[in-house]
Amino acid sequence: METIQAEASTNKSVTAAASGRPLWKDLVRDKYLYLLLIPGMLLILLFRYAPMYGIVIAFQDYNIFKGVGGSEWVGVGQFTRLFGSPDFYEILRNTVLISVYKLAASFTIPIVLSLLLNELKNLVFKRFTQSVIYLPHFISWVIFSGILISFLNPVDGLINTIITRFGGAPIDFLGSSDYFRSILVVSDVYKEVGWGTIIYLAAIAGVNADLYEAARIDGAHKGQQMWHVTLPAIRPVILILVILSLANILEAGFQQVFLLYSPLVYDVGDILDTYVYRVGIQEANYSYATAVGLFKSLVAMVLIVTVNKLVKLSGQDGLW
Structure with missing residues (x-):
């Protein structure tokens, strides 16, 4: 003593x-x-x-x-103009919907993909698969959008060629309000899903192997091991990524939307960033565009502080 x-x-x-x-x-x-x-x-x-x-x-x-x-x-005159604009609420709705769709897909699919990749026993096939799904992340949206436009071209695109071969009528996917949001979400997931799996695979690699051994002794099969061992172990990483993602809920991906959209789909594809570009850069309304950007920043700050507080109240570690 x-x-x-x-x-x-x-x-x-x-x-x-x-x-x-x-x-x-x-x-x-x-x-x-x-x-x-x-x-x-x-x-x-x-x-x-x-x-x-x-x-x-x-x-x-x-x-x-x-x-x-x-x-x-002019004080808050630019914000009064912003909130009084008939276009603002439609653009805000488009931004939130596209961001939520992307967040839901990019949040769940990388986790599922990471769990499946972690179970692969053939290392050669596993590394090849990882390389293939990582590759699109390193292609810029300019190139990726060009490839996508070529594939979806209503005249001679690959997709429409297949449709017409089976007796269907060509579809203008990028000019149709019914398909545009889905194309944004699917293309974003395809391009970024591999990059998202890197973090989750790294977190899974740090899970104590004794936990899996104990679960096997108790008779748990692979699915039960994923649900009761792997997912709880990587929960802190998932929560942190969710907090960071919610901070960008009003981003929606300027480059992707700007390169793919057209006036035909403004009603479903016009977002705050493209609106700022048209109003601020093309029309030289710098103050108005700055007010929109400041509004986005304030919403992001409120969301990240609120979600971080909720995560800490649930007993998990937040960002601070």
Whole structure:
């Protein structure tokens, strides 16, 4: 007992000494580590924090010739215009629906795929399959959209060629409101599902093998092992990814939508980002476009804080 008390006292002394060490001594001791931080900190300051100054034009009638200092101040006038626009609520609805569809698909499919890949015993086939499903992630949306447009072309696209060979009529998939959202979701899942499995496979690899052995002894088959062992073990990773995904609920994928949509499908495919592009860049309404972007950021902040709080209330670890 005396030895334990002595060790505890020593540990407290060491901790106290460490906490009382001057900051400059830590800086001198770890100077090379702090130097490595400088490039990353500069990038964050230049590209994340410095542009926040531009938020002020959301409260102005910004004129590029007068600048921020000389432009007329209109307060919340741009937000009043935004919420009073007849197009805003349709565009917001499109954005939320497309994002929710993508989130539901991209949340469940990578988990299922990771569970199935983890059960493959043939390592050669497993690695080949992983490489095949990862590959689309590294293709830019510009190239991927070009391939998709070629496949879905109503005149000579592969899909419509097959349809006409079987006696059907050609379908303008990208020009039809009935198909456009489905194409967005399916193409996004196909392109990104492999990348999503990387994180889940890494989490599954860290599951204690003794848990599977205990489950087998209790008579659990593979499906029960996945449900009662694997999924609970990777639950923290799943929750963190859900929190991060919900923060981007109003993103919906600008590049993908912009490259695939047309005026024919504005009623189902026009999202906040494409709306900002048309209004802010093409029509030079910079203040209005900034107000839309600020609205998106506020919604994302509220969602990520709320979901993180709910996750912590459920007894799991959140982002902070």
